Amino acid sequence: SIRYPGWRVAAAASGCVLVSFASLLVFTFSVFLKPLTEEFGWSREAASLAFAIAAMTVAVCSPPLGMLLDRYPTRRILLPCLTIFGLAFASLSLLTPHLWHLYAVFFVLGVVGNGTAQLASSRAVTTWFQERRGLALAVLMTGGSLGVTIWPPLTQALIDHVGWRGATAILGMMVLAIGWPLGLLVKERSGFVRTQGAPPASGATVAEGLRSRIFWVIVAVLFCGSFSQNGAITHISAMLTDRGVSAGGAALAASSMGITAMGGRMLTGWLIDRFFAPRVALILMLVAAGGALVLAFAHTMTMGVL
16 A cells, blocks of 8 residues: 555655765766866876775675664664765865865765665665565665756756855755655664664575675676676766767766666566566666667767667
8 A cells, every 4th residue: 555654664765865875976976077177187087086986985884884784773874874975975065186185085975875875775665565575675766766867967057057066065965954854764664673783583694695606696796787887877977078968968868867767667676576586687787788888889968868
């Protein structure tokens, strides 16, 4: 039923994902990349290293965050991470010409990154659902899709009107204004039992997981997918403007991912509730690979949108 409280938790979690690392930072980085390099005279490779630092820090900090989420209520992890993320993002407005300053801020953003994203929120959402879990997680993920749609053009508009410094300050404050009220609603199902000082007894242990072939297949797929897709996403606006596309057109191309992803994630949730999930994933990854191939030859806004 639509009145089931779990759907409200999933919707609130979706709103938190909207202002998370996985949405706000990932899909605005390419818009900020060119103004930053032009103002400070940095090479694009040097500036892009900041994103790599954040991504590597996310990878290192995700297991400890997962352990904390197994031991404490989601809100006790989600809200502090959103606070640090929002303030750190806003602090980019005070950026100096020293590259180490950029790298330090992105290191902090990476430390709390997955604490703001799906990793944290899905922990609470899954306690509310069994049979409809795929659809519930799809609702959660739509926050990221909405972010992809609105953040690139909104960021470009802010840069045009208040400059990149003002844009980072405004976006950082939006993380707090949106994330905190919604984060307070992200809670586990009443009656959900978390064993004292230890993870729930269901499922595999960490040692069993590390010995599992399935676990390492998933890790390899996520690594390769993230490597290729994030590499394209974080440079798409700068890449298209280099090829003669207007800044607004490049931002529109970036945001078009969100429009299709929103419907795609809902469709994916419906499919994995009914079909073998790895086969669904295989088909979708082949489509994504095709998109990256098209981007390699894109020289117009239309091709960028495609």
